[in-house]
Amino acid sequence: MxxxxxxxxxxxxxxxxxxxxxxxxxxxxxxxxxxxxxxxxxxxxxxxxxxxxxxxxxxxxxxxxxxxxxxxxxxxxxxxxxxxxxxxxxxxxxxxxxxxxxxxxxxxxxxxxxxxxxxxxxxxxxxxxxxxxxxxxxxxxxxxxxxxxxxxxxxxxxxxxxxxxxxxxxxxxxxxxxxxxxxxxxxxxxxxxxxxxxxxxxxxxxxxxxxxxxxxxxxxxxxxxxxxxxxxxxxxxxxxxxxxxxxxxxxxxxxxxxxxxxxxxxxxxxxxxxxxxxxxxxxxxxxxxxxxxxxxxxxxxxxxxxxxxxxxxxxxxxxxxxxxxxxxxxxxxxxxxxxxxxxxxxxxxxxxGRVHRKQQEAPDSAYLSLVVPSNVRDGMDRPFRGIVTRDRWKYVVLEQQPWLLFNLNDDPYEQVNLAHIRRYHHIREPLHQRLLQWAAHTEDAFPFPTL
CATH class of the missing domain: 3.40.720.10 (Alkaline Phosphatase, subunit A)
Structure with a gap:
């Protein structure tokens, strides 16, 4: 065929x-x-x-x-x-x-x-x-x-x-x-x-x-x-x-x-x-x-x-x-x-509809990155790493610094950054660990923050 x-x-x-x-x-x-x-x-x-x-x-x-x-x-x-x-x-x-x-x-x-x-x-x-x-x-x-x-x-x-x-x-x-x-x-x-x-x-x-x-x-x-x-x-x-x-x-x-x-x-x-x-x-x-x-x-x-x-x-x-x-x-x-x-x-x-015999379980999140700073006027001037999850959380870090945390379910326009609010540390911690897992899996040597 x-x-x-x-x-x-x-x-x-x-x-x-x-x-x-x-x-x-x-x-x-x-x-x-x-x-x-x-x-x-x-x-x-x-x-x-x-x-x-x-x-x-x-x-x-x-x-x-x-x-x-x-x-x-x-x-x-x-x-x-x-x-x-x-x-x-x-x-x-x-x-x-x-x-x-x-x-x-x-x-x-x-x-x-x-x-x-x-x-x-x-x-x-x-x-x-x-x-x-x-x-x-x-x-x-x-x-x-x-x-x-x-x-x-x-x-x-x-x-x-x-x-x-x-x-x-x-x-x-x-x-x-x-x-x-x-x-x-x-x-x-x-x-x-x-x-x-x-x-x-x-x-x-x-x-x-x-x-x-x-x-x-x-x-x-x-x-x-x-x-x-x-x-x-x-x-x-x-x-x-x-x-x-x-x-x-x-x-x-x-x-x-x-x-x-x-x-x-x-x-x-x-x-x-x-x-x-x-x-x-x-x-x-x-x-x-x-x-x-x-x-x-x-x-x-x-x-x-x-x-x-x-x-x-x-x-x-x-x-x-x-x-x-x-x-x-x-x-x-x-x-x-x-x-x-x-x-x-x-x-x-x-x-x-085909399921491959060796097909692993689909990822629960996607890995985000900017490896080097952008060289254009409106671009990011520093690198970042992050994840977005299938249950619609987003977590992003700069070098040695947590940066963004959004619940996209109730904040789809990302107007409430929860990354530095203590009451959301219980959300940030598992997302941070998942981010570190992605880094280890992809052999990424980015300098992640220590929480």
């Missing part, structure tokens, strides 16, 4: 809260909502390290950032670590990466530029730095969604760079659909895996004019934890206008992809895994961007759709799928065992 195809479709900085299915009043996402209704919605998914490159490294390798060496945005994907692409190719899959890579590293001889070595949007990533992916239409990093350049390989093995027409999300979706059509037409018997990685809704929060018109800044409804401070709300409203427009454009393109799968007759044989690399604060707690442990930064959409949901399979699960779990789960959808080097958990049984 032919193995299923799999697509990863993910935007950059798309927080879970910014979807219609999660009741955000500012946005309409009918295609994402429909994918969740017809598939399985992991409504508690987290970006354990809510920062671009460390997340992407964990996504591809199934290894925590403090162990893989992919700790910050300047670190490259080590050639010595196998990725999900290597496992898929070894099991008969054709693989393709389209869009943002952000794993080439800096000052390591890991990439070359067609013009300026410092300009990530034009850097050419050599074949041996592509994580094992065979087909390639990618760029390292870019913050100009109307001026997106990608590079690919010609048949003569030389590299071609070209500008994607129009808006990035539209143009990269065209490339994915064209690639799927070609694969279906030329090699129908070989299953495929493709990743579509788009920069929007990442800053600078731009989108086509017809989408922007639906979201004037003065109509934005803020989350309750956005303080009533003039400059915070002014910036949040201005940026959310473009953000929501970009989210809706991604939603529309998801619909285009699903229509193409249906037209090609492979919709019921292709899993779509829809997610994001992390969220975006947009003024909550007076914070902006990512790399911090609050809900708006760590919670991501995670939906697996495609083939009809099996009888008895729930449409919603609170399983705490983390960045390191995505590769094992994807391989599980394909019936491929988790490679020994991957640290994550395979949640595919929730979708397929």
């Amino acid at each position: 032919k193995k299923p195809n799999v697509l990863w479709i993910f935007g950059d900085q798309l927080r879970a809260q910014a979807l219609g299915l999660n009741k955000d009043p500012n946005v309409r996402t009918p295609e994402i909502d429909r994918l969740a209704q017809e598939g399985v919605h992991f409504n508690s998914a987290v970006a354990g390290t809510p920062w671009c490159t460390p997340f992407r490294g964990a996504l591809l390798t199934g290894i925590y950032p403090h162990r893989s060496g992919i700790r910050g945005n300047h670190d490259g994907l080590p050639e010595s670590i196998p990725t999900i692409a290597h496992s898929l190719k070894a099991n008969g899959y054709r693989t393709c990466w389209i869009g943002k890579w952000h794993l080439a590293g800096r000052n390591q001889g890991n990439a070359e530029s067609v013009e300026e070595p410092s300009k990530d949007s034009l850097r050419i990533i050599p074949n041996h730095r592509r994580g094992g992916f065979e087909d390639w239409f990618a760029y390292e990093n870019n913050n100009k969604p109307f001026d997106c350049w990608v590079h690919t390989d010609r048949e003569d093995s030389t590299t071609e760079s070209f500008r994607v027409p129009g808006y990035e999300t539209d143009g990269l979706t065209d490339l994915l659909i064209n690639w799927i059509e070609k694969r279906t037409r030329t090699d129908d018997e070989k299953p495929f895996f493709a990743a579509l990685s788009v920069q929007p809704p990442h800053s600078p929060y731009e989108a086509p004019a017809e989408d922007l018109r639906r979201h004037p800044a003065n109509s934005i409804l803020f989350r309750p934890n956005v303080p009533d401070v003039g400059w915070v709300r002014e910036q949040a409203g201005r940026e959310l206008s473009g953000y929501y427009a970009a989210v809706e454009r991604l939603d529309w393109n998801l619909g285009r992809i699903r229509e193409a799968l249906d037209r090609l007759g492979i919709k019921e044989h292709t899993y779509i895994v829809f997610f994001s690399d992390h969220g975006d604060m947009h003024g909550s707690h007076g914070q902006f961007r990512k790399s911090c442990p609050w809900e708006e930064a760590i919670r991501i959409p995670f939906i697996i759709g495609g083939p009809d949901r099996l009888p008895g399979v729930s449409a919603v699960t609170d399983a705490l799928i983390n960045h390191v779990d995505i590769a094992p789960t994807t391989l599980g959808l394909c019936g491929i065992p988790t490679p020994g080097g991957m640290e994550g958990y395979d949640y595919s049984g929730i979708v397929t």
Whole structure:
């Protein structure tokens, strides 16, 4: 029996809260909502390290950032670590990466530029730095969604760079659909895996004019934890206008992809895994961007759709799928065992109904980290470690210092920090011990506080 195809479709900085299915009043996402209704919605998914490159490294390798060496945005994907692409190719899959890579590293001889070595949007990533992916239409990093350049390989093995027409999300979706059509037409018997990685809704929060018109800044409804401070709300409203427009454009393109799968007759044989690399604060707690442990930064959409949901399979699960779990789960959808080097958990049984004989009990919590301080203006200036539990507690520490403790059941907007209140020490202590267990399990040498 032919193995299923799999697509990863993910935007950059798309927080879970910014979807219609999660009741955000500012946005309409009918295609994402429909994918969740017809598939399985992991409504508690987290970006354990809510920062671009460390997340992407964990996504591809199934290894925590403090162990893989992919700790910050300047670190490259080590050639010595196998990725999900290597496992898929070894099991008969054709693989393709389209869009943002952000794993080439800096000052390591890991990439070359067609013009300026410092300009990530034009850097050419050599074949041996592509994580094992065979087909390639990618760029390292870019913050100009109307001026997106990608590079690919010609048949003569030389590299071609070209500008994607129009808006990035539209143009990269065209490339994915064209690639799927070609694969279906030329090699129908070989299953495929493709990743579509788009920069929007990442800053600078731009989108086509017809989408922007639906979201004037003065109509934005803020989350309750956005303080009533003039400059915070002014910036949040201005940026959310473009953000929501970009989210809706991604939603529309998801619909285009699903229509193409249906037209090609492979919709019921292709899993779509829809997610994001992390969220975006947009003024909550007076914070902006990512790399911090609050809900708006760590919670991501995670939906697996495609083939009809099996009888008895729930449409919603609170399983705490983390960045390191995505590769094992994807391989599980394909019936491929988790490679020994991957640290994550395979949640595919929730979708397929298959229970693996050696499948361990699902984690009761997810491990959070920022291994090195962020190097961006609005980023965290110190590392942290933390956990979020399935019964909805969150506990976070700085080096030698407890920091945050929230009961997300009655305080979903994290407005009451219980970390330093004596009456909650009986809650803090077992969470601290569980955090230390995670550190020991993942061989993390972080300097934890002594309570």
